[in-house]
Amino acid sequence: MISATPLDQLPTGLVAEIADAGLDPARVHAMIADALDEDLPDGADDTTSAATISPEARGSGVFAAREPGTVSGLVIAALVFHYVMGDSVEVSDRLPEGSAVAEGDVVMRVSGPTRGLLTAERTALNFASHLSGVSTATAHWVxxxxxxxxxxxxxxxxxxxxxxxxxxxxxxxxxxxxxxxxxxxxxxxxxxxxxxxxxxxxxxxxxxxxxxxxxxxxxxxxxxxxxxxxxxxxxxxxxxxxxxxxxxxxxxxxxxxxxxxxxxxxxxxxxxxxxxxxxxxxxxxxxxxxxxxxxxxxxxxxxxxxxx
The missing domain is CATH 3.20.20.70 (Aldolase class I)
Structure with missing residues (x-):
C-alpha cells in the first residue's frame, strides 16, 4: 500500500516547474492520484512487488530513450515517484523538458525503496512516454x-x-x-x-x-x-x-x-x-x-x- 504524498509536501522545485510550464499543479497531482488508483484500487497493494521484494530493499535505475526523439513529461514522471515515496526517493540527472535525445540516452535516474520504484514505474512511464510522443511528433513538423x-x-x-x-x-x-x-x-x-x-x-x-x-x-x-x-x-x-x-x-x-x-x-x-x-x-x-x-x-x- 502506498502513502500518497499531499501536494504541499512534494518538492517545491518540481511543483514550481510545473506551474511555470503553464500547468495546474493541483490538476497534475489529481491526475497522478487517478492513474495510481487504476493500479492500486481502494489502497490495494502492488501484490507482485510486496510478495517478492523486502520492504527494506533499495534500488536504483535509469530511464533511457530507446529511440531518438524529443522528451517531455519527465517532470511529471519525477513527481509520480515522489507522490509514491515522498522524500525517500531521489530523482537526478533529469534532462530539461523539450530535450532532443538519441537512442540509448539516459533521460533521468531514480533511487529509493525498490517496492516503491516498481509500483510507480508504469504510471511514470505512461505520462512521460505519451507526452514525449507528442513532443517528438511536433518536433518532426517543426x-x-x-x-x-x-x-x-x-x-x-x-x-x-x-x-x-x-x-x-x-x-x-x-x-x-x-x-x-x-x-x-x-x-x-x-x-x-x-x-x-x-x-x-x-x-x-x-x-x-x-x-x-x-x-x-x-x-x-x-x-x-x-x-x-x-x-x-x-x-x-x-x-x-x-x-x-x-x-x-x-x-x-x-x-x-x-x-x-x-x-x-x-x-x-x-x-x-x-x-x-x-x-x-x-x-x-x-x-x-x-x-x-x-x-x-x-x-x-x-x-x-x-x-x-
Missing part, C-alpha cells in the same frame, strides 16, 4: 517547416482530461497552441456558416455577441476568402485545399493589403508539410499531434542495490 514563416498548431482533438498536458507537450516540441477551449476563441466552421447563412453573417454574429473575442472563420473556396478579407476577418482557415489553391489564397490576401492570418488545415501529412508552408500560410494545424500520436519508447532499467 523541422519540416524550418526556414519558412509557417508554424505548426495543435487542435482540440485531445484525449479527454489530457488537453493541458498534451498542449504542453506540443510546446515542448516547438509547436504553437491553438485555442484551449470553446470560450477563448471563436472558430466559425462549415456548420456554423450553413446555420448563419454565410461566412460574413457568421463573422458579424460573433462580433456582435462577443466584442473583442478573437475570431477565425473556415473557408472552402476563394470566393469565401475574398468576402472575409473585405469584412476585415483577422484569421481565416483554409479547409482541405490543395497546394495551388492555398498559394492563390496567400496571393489574394497579400494583394489586398490585408493582414489576416491564414491557417492550412485538413488532410495534411508530414510529407506535404514543406510544400504547404512554402505557399506562405502562417499556420499549419495538425490534429494528429495529439489524437493519434505514437508513444515514445522509454524504459526504466532497474539495478538492485541489495537488501539488508
Amino acid at each position: 523541422a519540416a517547416l524550418e526556414g519558412t514563416s509557417a508554424r505548426v498548431l495543435d487542435t482540440r482533438k485531445t484525449l479527454p482530461g489530457w488537453r493541458a498536458l498534451q498542449k504542453y507537450a506540443v510546446r515542448c516540441g516547438g509547436g504553437v497552441n491553438h485555442r484551449f477551449s470553446l470560450a477563448d476563441m471563436a472558430m466559425v466552421k462549415d456548420n456554423h456558416v450553413i446555420a448563419s447563412g454565410g461566412v460574413v453573417p457568421a463573422l458579424e454574429a460573433v462580433r456582435a455577441a462577443y466584442p473583442g473575442l478573437p475570431v477565425e472563420v473556415e473557408v472552402t473556396d476563394l470566393d469565401q476568402l475574398r468576402e472575409l478579407l473585405a469584412a476585415g476577418c483577422e484569421r481565416i482557415l483554409l479547409d482541405n485545399m490543395d497546394t495551388a489553391t492555398m498559394a492563390e489564397a496567400v496571393r489574394i490576401r497579400d494583394a489586398s493589403g490585408d493582414k489576416a492570418e491564414l491557417e492550412a488545415s485538413g488532410g495534411l501529412t508530414l510529407e506535404r508539410a514543406r510544400e504547404v508552408a512554402e505557399t506562405g500560410v502562417d499556420y499549419i494545424s495538425v490534429g494528429a499531434l495529439t489524437h493519434s500520436v505514437n508513444v515514445f519508447d522509454l524504459g526504466l532499467d532497474l539495478v538492485d542495490e541489495g537488501a539488508p
Whole structure:
C-alpha cells in the first residue's frame, strides 16, 4: 500500500516547474492520484512487488530513450515517484523538458525503496512516454517547416482530461497552441456558416455577441476568402485545399493589403508539410499531434542495490 504524498509536501522545485510550464499543479497531482488508483484500487497493494521484494530493499535505475526523439513529461514522471515515496526517493540527472535525445540516452535516474520504484514505474512511464510522443511528433513538423514563416498548431482533438498536458507537450516540441477551449476563441466552421447563412453573417454574429473575442472563420473556396478579407476577418482557415489553391489564397490576401492570418488545415501529412508552408500560410494545424500520436519508447532499467 502506498502513502500518497499531499501536494504541499512534494518538492517545491518540481511543483514550481510545473506551474511555470503553464500547468495546474493541483490538476497534475489529481491526475497522478487517478492513474495510481487504476493500479492500486481502494489502497490495494502492488501484490507482485510486496510478495517478492523486502520492504527494506533499495534500488536504483535509469530511464533511457530507446529511440531518438524529443522528451517531455519527465517532470511529471519525477513527481509520480515522489507522490509514491515522498522524500525517500531521489530523482537526478533529469534532462530539461523539450530535450532532443538519441537512442540509448539516459533521460533521468531514480533511487529509493525498490517496492516503491516498481509500483510507480508504469504510471511514470505512461505520462512521460505519451507526452514525449507528442513532443517528438511536433518536433518532426517543426523541422519540416524550418526556414519558412509557417508554424505548426495543435487542435482540440485531445484525449479527454489530457488537453493541458498534451498542449504542453506540443510546446515542448516547438509547436504553437491553438485555442484551449470553446470560450477563448471563436472558430466559425462549415456548420456554423450553413446555420448563419454565410461566412460574413457568421463573422458579424460573433462580433456582435462577443466584442473583442478573437475570431477565425473556415473557408472552402476563394470566393469565401475574398468576402472575409473585405469584412476585415483577422484569421481565416483554409479547409482541405490543395497546394495551388492555398498559394492563390496567400496571393489574394497579400494583394489586398490585408493582414489576416491564414491557417492550412485538413488532410495534411508530414510529407506535404514543406510544400504547404512554402505557399506562405502562417499556420499549419495538425490534429494528429495529439489524437493519434505514437508513444515514445522509454524504459526504466532497474539495478538492485541489495537488501539488508
